[in-house]
Amino acid sequence: MAATTRNPSRDSLAEAQPQLGLRERKKLKTRIAIRRATYRLISEQGYEATTIEQIAEAAEVSPSTVFRYFPTKEDIVLTDEYDPIMEAELRARPADEEPLEAIRQVMTDGLRTFIEDERDEVIQRTKLMVEVPAIRARMTETMATTSELLVHALADRTGRDHDDLDVRVFTAAVLGALREVMLYWAARDHQDDLIELVDRALTTIQGGLRL
Template sequence: MAGLRERKKARTRADLQRHALRLFREQGYAETTVDQIAAAAEVSRATFFRYFPSKEEVVFYDDVDPLMERAFAAQPSGTPLLVAMRAALREAFESLTPEKRELEELRMELGRTVPELRNARQAQFGVVEISRGLAERLGRSPEELDVRLFAGLICGARLAAQAIADHPPGSSYIEAMDAVLGRLAEGVPLADEPLP
């Protein structure tokens, strides 16, 4: 169990992110300053930078990924990968409070719609990171062709879910990702569609 100091640090990080996301929603990402975020969270500018090296990192900080990783690791042996990933996604997001889920949707929307965040996120997250997690669970090498291919499929699924969530604007990324993983698990009939 985390000690008092670790819990206090986690609370401060969560408060900074919560206030930042609220300000981004109300004022816009570009219009919100680090000083405004720090003031809203009642901490100093220096404290902000102890927790986040930049304003964009407030959006990128993801405390739901560990929940998904634990849920994925707990899936029964023999569960097909896409089924396990979909179950982990649902379990992680269903465990969130309504406020936290709303903030997660906002965080993901900012990552999709703010150009500088979208470009930085695409550079930051990709096939290599997903390959490592898959390889660890499967007891395989992250460099294996099938592991990399599957990781690429998940990256593509995330991009598809982002596009789906953007139309109509305000749609749920979480629901879009769930639908995309479900469709992949069923197979993609379009892949067998003959060209006219």
């Protein structure tokens, strides 16, 4: 049976990772609390007006704790805990499945569940990507972490080295497509079907741009 992505809700995310020790689960819960407080404050008063001090107070932690988990305010908006899950699901796909098809299934299944569980957060995040230049700029940097995870998983699946140029170009193309889809979706007021947009973007990568 083909593997499917299991994106747990935020409430159960820590418990859904039994490989984590008690200390790691506490850290995960703190990260989630900080992010939730941030989104709540931003929705109430806007991104620029929301300070790290306010976030810390709302999350019941110190400002230094916020910075320990998230180097910048942009990171709070952009970072989530799903990259390791996505990597694991990619590695669990059938061994004979083409890389692009494996990526397609992992991304679309994961996004579908994520939207069902956290639609408001997804909408708020992508809206901020469009509206706040600092977030959009930081997004390129944070995607490097996701890229490394996927590069290693795809290299292992295809029997290539982790520094293989073709793997890195392929991964960059996929993540670049995902970035553009998110911005396009938000710019059109989230009216389109996000899953269909992702599927369309990956099909474009597969077939190229034709006349």
